[in-house]
Amino acid sequence: MDPRDPGSATWQDRRMTETGDGHERHGDEHERQDTHEDTGRDTDRDVREAGHRAAREQAIERAWRDLVATARRSAADGLVVGTSGNVSVRVGDLVLVTPSGVPYDRLTPEDTVAVDLDGRQVIGRLKPTSELPMHLEVYRNADAGAVVHTHAVHATAVSTLVPELPLIHYMAADFGGPVRVAPYAMYGTDALAENMVRALRGRTGCLLQNHGTVTHAATLDKAYDRTAQLEWMCRLWLTASSVPGHAPTLLSRQQVRDVEQRLKGYGQPG
Numbered sequence: 001m002d003p004r005d006p007g008s009a010t011w012q013d014r015r016m017t018e019t020g021d022g023h024e025r026h027g028d029e030h031e032r033q034d035t036h037e038d039t040g041r042d043t044d045r046d047v048r049e050a051g052h053r054a055a056r057e058q059a060i061e062r063a064w065r066d067l068v069a070t071a072r073r074s075a076a077d078g079l080v081v082g083t084s085g086n087v088s089v090r091v092g093d094l095v096l097v098t099p100s101g102v103p104y105d106r107l108t109p110e111d112t113v114a115v116d117l118d119g120r121q122v123i124g125r126l127k128p129t130s131e132l133p134m135h136l137e138v139y140r141n142a143d144a145g146a147v148v149h150t151h152a153v154h155a156t157a158v159s160t161l162v163p164e165l166p167l168i169h170y171m172a173a174d175f176g177g178p179v180r181v182a183p184y185a186m187y188g189t190d191a192l193a194e195n196m197v198r199a200l201r202g203r204t205g206c207l208l209q210n211h212g213t214v215t216h217a218a219t220l221d222k223a224y225d226r227t228a229q230l231e232w233m234c235r236l237w238l239t240a241s242s243v244p245g246h247a248p249t250l251l252s253r254q255q256v257r258d259v260e261q262r263l264k265g266y267g268q269p270g
């Protein structure tokens with residue numbers, strides 16, 4: 001099932017309804033302005049604030065729709081099994097995050113879960129993911145707009161074999177260098193979040209030993225692409241390493257740094 005399809009009509013309907021409400025509210029404000037001229041300035045401010053609130057609500061609604069689509073995609077692409085991964089996206093000072101233990105195909109617009117950067121729940125009744133400490137630590141320590149956590153099988157396999165993913169491919173440059181493995185700690189704990197932050201220093205992704213992956217980026221799409229790329233690189237290394245009698249050639253740190261510069265837009269022809 002394409003997650004964007006059946007849901008999209010509902011989202012569209014809901015947005016249109018809200019726009020309708022917004023116009024009605026404006027009408028009310030004008031009426032009040034006519035009858036209470038001395039409070040005109042307050043009314044203008046009310047209208048402005050109502051406008052800001054409506055824009056913020058729309059941004060949250062859009063972000064939730066994208067978050068649910070990304071979470072469903074991670075299950076459809078086989079990067080998570082069941083509800084084993086989680087996704088978050090930042091909207092201003094709020095973090096929208098997948099709830100704990102609810103299958104992604106059952107999530108509706110009404111299930112929006114948002115917390116502030118201290119983890120206090122601001123929107124929703126469903127409990128946020130148990131990996132919330134990890135998501136919040138990423139936002140506190142990096143300039144991230146979205147975080148994706150999965151239990152992707154090849155990446156998790158690599159996390160049990162080495163302290164960092166060997167430089168098997170130049171796409172390591174997109175992560176800021178060799179992808180490290182954060183030492184094991186129990187899921188959902190602050191200890192795991194701390195280990196992850198250390199492994200993420202100067203990187204946009206890491207592996208969690210005997211657990212899975214974490215990536216972040218400015219947008220959900222980019223964070224998701226990074227996770228898929230990381231899983232692919234891990235699969236590549238496992239494949240190359242499993243040929244009897246051969247060991248894969250690896251790139252040097254300098255070769256990967258050169259690619260990093262190129263990805264940043266340096267060294268392009270012309």
Ligand SMILES: [Zn+2]
Pocket residue numbers: 084085131149150151187211212
């Ligand atoms: Zn996990």
